[in-house]
Structure formats: C-alpha cells, structure tokens
Amino acid sequence: MRTVDVLVVGAGLAGLHTARLLAGRGLNVMVVDRRRSLSAGIRTTGIFVRRTLDDFDLPGHLLGPGIRDVLLYPPSRRAPIRLTSDRDEYRVADMPALYQDARSAAESAGARVVLGVRYLGATRGVVHLAGAEPVRARFIVGADGARSRVASDLGLDVNRRWLVGAELVHPIASGTDVPAFHCVLDPRVAPGYLGWVIDDGRHAHVGVAGYPHAMRTGIRHLLDAFAADAPGRAAPTGPIERRGGPIPVGGVLRRLACPAGLLVGDAAGAVSPLTAGGLDPCLRMSELAAAVAADYLRTGDRHVLGRYDGGALRARFRGRLLLRRAFAGIRSPAAAEAAVAVLRGRTGRALAARVLFGDGSFPDVVPHLAAPAIDRPH
Template structure:
C-alpha cells in the first residue's frame, strides 16, 4: 500500500493492465491496479490461447508448465469438414488453464509491489492539481484504462470507443480429451460462425470449445455452440451430449485501434485501445506488449516531468491487410468457395500467414 498516493492507477487487471503495472513497478514507481472482480479467474472473456511470441513476454516467460499445454499444429476445417493440417518449424501455440493463469498473474503483480485491489470498480475521477483522484482508491499523476472492450474509462473521459465486435461463447469440459490433442481445431463456416470461426482445443484441464460470430446491429441470436458441437463431434472426438463444466461469453474487438487513446493524463491500453487483430481476434500478445509500452512511456514521463507523448509508445500495427480480410469476411464469406479451395496453394499460404506469420507445412485429410 502507498497511503492512497500513486504515480499511476490502472483500471483493469487483465493482460494489458498487469503488464502496464509491472513495467511501472519494476521502475520503482507507485502503482495501483483496481478491478471490479473479486477473483481474477472469474467472468473471463478470453480463450487463453497463447501464440508462441507471447510466451517470451516478461509476464509469461516463467509461467509454470502445469498452466499450459503446447499445441504444435492447426487443423483447419472447411464447412464440409474436410481439413488440412498447418504447421511451422519450431512454432507452437499454448492453451492454458485460463482462470489459474489469471490468478497466477495477479500473484506475480503483488510480488512486484503492485497494489492490487479486487472488488473495486471504476466509477468516477476528479481532477486535481497533479492529476486525478479516484474516490475510495487514491490519487495519481496518470490514469490508465485497461478495462476491456466496453471501457468505462474511455466512456468517462470521452476517449475513443470500440465500435466493432465479435460475440463469442466458449465451453470448458474438465477432464475431457480429444482424438488429436496436439492440434488447434479451427472451423470456418458461415452457417455456424459468420465473420469468424469455431475452435476446439485440448487444455491443461480438459477441452475448450468455442464459437464466435460478427456482432451486427439488429440483435442476431447468440452463436449456437451446442448445435455446432453436435455437427463437428465425429471429427474431434468430443461427445456432443456432455454438459460443460464452465461457460464464458463476451465481446471481442475486431475494428482495429481506437482514436484518441490519450487525453489529460489518461491513456488506454489493450482491448480498451482496440489493440486486437481484426481477423484472428488475438489480443493477448498485443495487449501484453501495448500495456508494457504504455507503462514504460509513463515511467519516462514521470522521470522527465514531461507528459507522455504518443510517439513514445510503440506504434500499434495498422493491420491494413487484416482489416481488408475482415471486410471480406464480413461481406464475401460463402461456404462453397472454402470447400472448393481448401487445398489450393493460395488459400494455404493465406492461412499460414494468418496463423504463423510465415510459410509453414501442410497435409490434407478427408
């Protein structure tokens, strides 16, 4: 505790918020993280699937092996359930026990001298001569909104808001096993997942299965995960009759970075800043990196006495190609071309670029 006086207060104890706070704490600055949850493992909106690049992040480099399961291959399925296998030499994904991972990250933050306050929601901030005062929390020079796609900090301060979303639902099956536990099973289908995909993967706890679709105005029904699982059960070996042990759902940003992301000593980070791939909806690695960058920029500002500059924070990817693919996915997605072109070299190369950022190796199977 720092008697309510901090250099920085971070709202949101997700990946970006904790990365930001630890970067600040390691520099010897006073930082507090508040989160409305009572338990960092509850009400999660992330799948917890980590790309290999994320495993080298300072927050995850010492992640215990019991919290992760390596997945070296991607099995990509066309709507008719024909598939190809994608790999890249030396590359692997990692699925996680997501609730345990988030609790572990919270413990690491406390050990790094971050004042972590749970069951503490952001409601208002009052301007002071030095920065901001949050009633019931304390005062700070800088405030960071790392509170997700529906950021209350962004709304309160009139910063950029995330407008484009996917809506995802995910089930966890404790103790379950897949026929191919070494693959991330991804299903492309306009019927089940318009604008996105379905996914099934082995985790340290069992199996996770999810489905997401583009969220549009007009109130579409939520993804029909039960019917989807009944459809794909024969190719993955997961019983469609089994009841899930836990369920999570939520909004996933897919429109790219928001503007503005900084104003009056208030900055946005991670999902709140729209730092999520428009195509893959992968935000963990980007959130870790962006959160740490925001933290480092604030440390420099505190040391110099000069407010943080946008140029001091690593540029967020423009994702021009992925935004073009997002538009195509939203407007031109049909099932029959994907069934027809699944094994074609152009589609294979595009899939390798999306999953591995480089060429890989493929094999096909009926």
C-alpha cells in the same frame, strides 16, 4: 484519501502486466477490478502464439501442450485442410491460474491489487470507486475491456466494431490424442468469424464468435448447436464452464493517450482482428505503455505521450484489417465452401500458413525508451 502515481482499472492480463512494469520502475501503483475473484468473468480462451511464448517469460506449468496442427473446415465439415508446423505454434493457458500468477508478480513488484472495487469515474485526478474511498491518481491506465468506461472519461477513442464470442470449457481425458486447433468457417454458426475447438491438455474449449447483428438466433443457441457436432474433442462431459464477451476487431484505436492516462488491452483495441493471437499485442503494447507512462510521469513532457501513437501502431495491423473485411464478406455457406476450396491450392495453403504460423502475423511493438527507476519515498 489515498494518493498514487498510477491507478490501473482492470486486473486482466494487460492491466496486471502494465502494473508490474510500472511498479518495477519505482512508481506507486494501485490496481482495481470489480470482480471479487480473478477466476470469475474470464472472457478469453487463453491462446498464446509462438512469438509470445518465445519473447515472454510465461509460466510453463500453467500452459497446455504445444499445438502444431491447425485444421480448417468448410460448413460441410468434410475434408478439412490440415496445416502442420514444424514448431509448436500455440499453447492454451489455465487462465485463472495465470491471472493469479500475474497478480502475484505485480504485487511482488510493489503494486497493490484490490478486487471487488468498481470504477465509477474520474474528476480532476480524483477517481471515484464503488466499494472503496476515492483515490487521487497522477495517471490512470484503462485496462477495463472492450467497452472501456475509462476511455470515455478520458476523452480517448472507444471501440466501435466488435464480435461477440462465447465458449464452453469442459474436462477431457488427457494424453489420449495429439492436440490440434480446429477452425470451422461457417456463417450459420459464426457469422464473420470462426467456430473453434482447442484444448489445453486438461480441458476442451469449444467456441463461436460473430457479428452481433448477424446472430439472429442468439449466441448461446449457436454455441450449443455447434458444440453438439463440433469437430475434435467437442462432446461436453462433466462440469461445464461458460465464457464470453465482446471482441474488438476494428484494430488498435488511434487516440490512446492523454496527460490524464492511457489505454491498454481490449480497451485499446489491442487484439488480433482476424483469429487468435490477441494476447500477444496485449502484452507487447502493455510494455510500450508502461515505458511511455513512466517516462511521462518522470519528466512531465507531454511529447512523450506521442510515442504511444495508436495511428502508428494501427499500421502494423493493416494486412489483418484487410483480411478481416474479406472475412466479414463471407455470408453464406456456399461462399464459405468456395473460400475453403481456394485455400486447398498451393497458394491458398501458403497464405493460410502465413496468417496462422508466420512470424509477421502479429505486430511487433518494441518500447523506444527505457525510463530510469523512480525512487519510492521511504
């Protein structure tokens, strides 16, 4: 039976980033994922916000052109509100290539990444896997998505509120227009959320999301109907890829860690509960999680785990959680038209710009400890 210091379940961005940081501290790290290819089962558009681009060393050649314009549309799609920043606010990543890059970085740091292996459960430090022999792990990192099995097995909190999102990704002619982020507020196609169109310079992403109970005609029907007349570069041409999955919107979970392991990424509720920017808290929380886990494994002091406190992290989302509740209350086209009308004024535009462009729009999570490297046995 293989023995590791840390087993990371899930090879998404949060799992791979956490694995790289832990391996870089000298820990014996193994990552497992049920997918046989990291290009399969992608659930995110891959929108990176300015703060992420400023603070993290992302491979520029895998990112689309900078986006400065956001257009907000009412249900009528008439007279959208254009908000323009003087800086690049968004870039859309080639996610299959970015995942592969993150995998290579984790492996270069010393982590072992194994695909095509499904997590079945853990008992007293022994992790049972489908497709591989059991692994004995001192610590488990749950990076296995919004409906995390690891969270349940470790007795940690689980996501209770989410949207369901879906999008079409199709090729476009590059360089024909200045890229923009089109957001449509229309509860008929995206109840409680937005329809969107954004591109990465090579592909257009056309998507919708909403509360499952309100999507009476089904998300695929809503997506196809929206794509037929969505603004921007919406008309699908050529091969089409479909993406989708649950989006946690209840905020960071309160109980994120225990002596057996912790949660990162969607499993921790670490996405923006309003719009875009979910990859930013994903990376920031992963850095804190790696620092805490490494220090705990070095010292055995359970009090260290208290520094990965979901309650404290959740407080950083307070404003966005309030906005999410307000957003969820927009249930008719007339209410959506009225909401967009309010945003047309000076105060409304300033509020929208602050949410979409402001430095304080996304939580700043800084590790409070830096664990020294742990010597790996030779």
